[in-house]
Amino acid sequence: MGLKEKFDLTGRRAVVTGGARGIGQACAEALAEYGVNLAIADILEQELAETTADLAKRYGVKTQGVVCDVTDSAAVDKLVEEGAAGLGGLDIFVNSVGITIWEPSISTSDEQWNKVINTNLNAAFYQSRAAGRQMLEQGQGSIIHIASMSGSIVNQPQAQTSYNASKAGLMHMVRSLAAEWASRGVRINTLSPGYTLSVMTYTVEEHFPYWNTLIPMGRMAEPEELVGALIYLASDAASYTTGHDLVIDGGYTCW
Ligand SMILES: NC(=O)c1ccc[n+]([C@@H]2O[C@H](COP(=O)([O-])OP(=O)(O)OC[C@H]3O[C@@H](n4cnc5c(N)ncnc54)[C@H](O)[C@@H]3O)[C@@H](O)[C@H]2O)c1
Numbered sequence: 001m002g003l004k005e006k007f008d009l010t011g012r013r014a015v016v017t018g019g020a021r022g023i024g025q026a027c028a029e030a031l032a033e034y035g036v037n038l039a040i041a042d043i044l045e046q047e048l049a050e051t052t053a054d055l056a057k058r059y060g061v062k063t064q065g066v067v068c069d070v071t072d073s074a075a076v077d078k079l080v081e082e083g084a085a086g087l088g089g090l091d092i093f094v095n096s097v098g099i100t101i102w103e104p105s106i107s108t109s110d111e112q113w114n115k116v117i118n119t120n121l122n123a124a125f126y127q128s129r130a131a132g133r134q135m136l137e138q139g140q141g142s143i144i145h146i147a148s149m150s151g152s153i154v155n156q157p158q159a160q161t162s163y164n165a166s167k168a169g170l171m172h173m174v175r176s177l178a179a180e181w182a183s184r185g186v187r188i189n190t191l192s193p194g195y196t197l198s199v200m201t202y203t204v205e206e207h208f209p210y211w212n213t214l215i216p217m218g219r220m221a222e223p224e225e226l227v228g229a230l231i232y233l234a235s236d237a238a239s240y241t242t243g244h245d246l247v248i249d250g251g252y253t254c255w
Contacts, residue, residue: 194249
């Protein structure tokens with residue numbers, strides 16, 4: 001198979017969670033542009049309906065919107081089972097769900113800690129397990145979790161220990177699953193963005209000028225700048241890539 005053919009995703013089948021907006025939406029769009037049929041899941045019903053309709057119209061792929069809270073493991077099982085049944089199988093699973101809470105650690109409540117760990121780590125396990133079951137049965141598949149540079153470094157000036165710990169945990173969970181499934185055709189990796197322009201960051205826009213001084217490229221990423229790496233990880237071009245954390249951060253982690 002030639003290299004261009006290895007990047008060809010035409011007719012593949014994917015589930016993307018957290019795909020109604022932001023980085024997840026950019027991932028869904030990139031896959032649609034590559035001819036992938038999609039089930040997109042999110043808790044934002046209106047944005048989800050708009051995204052699925054827009055991608056189907058612009059790229060001529062099949063899209064289905066599924067309202068699903070990924071912290072509910074039964075709902076995740078249903079999402080994957082019904083998504084795979086509707087699409088005729090599952091080649092690619094992308095998890096872009098994530099939340100952050102900024103709070104000094106000594107005043108972080110149990111509720112805050114558990115909410116972040118539940119959404120970013122526990123739900124990532126539920127999603128991996130459900131997608132893994134389907135893909136191991138098929139004997140092939142690629143799972144990609146959007147982690148963060150925060151799984152490798154400590155951001156400043158904001159205190160976000162729960163987020164940093166959740167992303168570090170996610171990365172090591174992915175390495176563990178990669179080792180467990182590597183010989184059975186299922187690959188699993190993390191894609192770790194640096195600061196990216198999205199709703200998550202626009203709510204704290206006043207920090208942009210300082211953050212930009214910490215980034216060798218001097219600016220934050222557009223979501224579209226992350227998705228070339230997603231296409232690579234999803235495709236047969238990455239047939240020997242598993243358990244890897246692909247960092248895309250404008251050089252942030254160099255300093
Ligand atoms: N924006 C950044 O600077 C940045 C940097 C590194 C990593 N990330 C990671 O990228 C991912 C996407 O972040 P984003 O910036 O696009 O944020 P975002 O808030 O714009 O998008 C997150 C999406 O996840 C959905 N979501 C939240 N909780 C959910 C749940 N329980 N079930 C289903 N859907 C749920 C939201 O509705 C939203 O559509 C996250 O994992 C985040 O941690 C973001």
